[in-house]
Amino acid sequence: MKIRSSATAAIALTALLALSGCANAMTQSGQSPDASPTDSVTIADANSADVMFTAMMIPHHEQAVEMADMVLEKDGIDERVVTLAQEIKAVQGPEIELMTSWIEGWGVGMTDGMDGMGHGDGMMSDSDMADLEAADGDDASRLFLEQMIVHHEGAIDMAELEIDSGQNADVLALAQKIMDAQTTEISLMRSIISSL
Numbered sequence: 001m002k003i004r005s006s007a008t009a010a011i012a013l014t015a016l017l018a019l020s021g022c023a024n025a026m027t028q029s030g031q032s033p034d035a036s037p038t039d040s041v042t043i044a045d046a047n048s049a050d051v052m053f054t055a056m057m058i059p060h061h062e063q064a065v066e067m068a069d070m071v072l073e074k075d076g077i078d079e080r081v082v083t084l085a086q087e088i089k090a091v092q093g094p095e096i097e098l099m100t101s102w103i104e105g106w107g108v109g110m111t112d113g114m115d116g117m118g119h120g121d122g123m124m125s126d127s128d129m130a131d132l133e134a135a136d137g138d139d140a141s142r143l144f145l146e147q148m149i150v151h152h153e154g155a156i157d158m159a160e161l162e163i164d165s166g167q168n169a170d171v172l173a174l175a176q177k178i179m180d181a182q183t184t185e186i187s188l189m190r191s192i193i194s195s196l
Contacts, residue, residue: 049165076137122154
């Protein structure tokens with residue numbers, strides 16, 4: 001718990017630095033100079049928690065999609081796992097695009113201190129990903145589910161932090177959607193594991 005709190009504090013500090021670093025690029029209207037007038041989310045609408053959540057959730061979702069791709073390429077995967085992996089891709093792909101549009105609209109680069117943090121919060125290590133890549137059949141189905149439960153639990157923690165500290169209505173709504181959907185998927189994954 002202490003490690004997670006320290007990681008969360010480090011992430012929050014990095015997000016604050018990234019947010020303050022991009023403030024110079026904002027116009028008095030609160031938009032970056034190259035933002036279009038139709039952008040629904042401007043920097044004036046977002047606080048550091050919104051920026052942190054968005055910047056962290058993009059690579060988090062990207063890894064979930066990568067894990068789903070891995071399991072979908074394998075033979076002998078339980079059909080329930082195949083369906084779940086397809087659903088994860090179908091939902092999280094568009095969410096990545098949405099969050100990326102927010103980051104770009106805010107004028108915050110994904111390299112503004114967000115890389116190299118390890119991302120924490122349920123992210124799989126290179127070794128974890130290699131284990132999933134090497135697994136086959138029921139072993140791959142089980143490992144995918146076990147890893148994705150941990151991954152989802154991390155996303156839920158991140159969403160809870162956003163709900164507690166964020167202010168942008170769109171970001172808050174996405175955090176709630178992620179929390180609700182992934183809580184349901186965790187229950188489903190535990191049920192599948194128990195019957196494999």
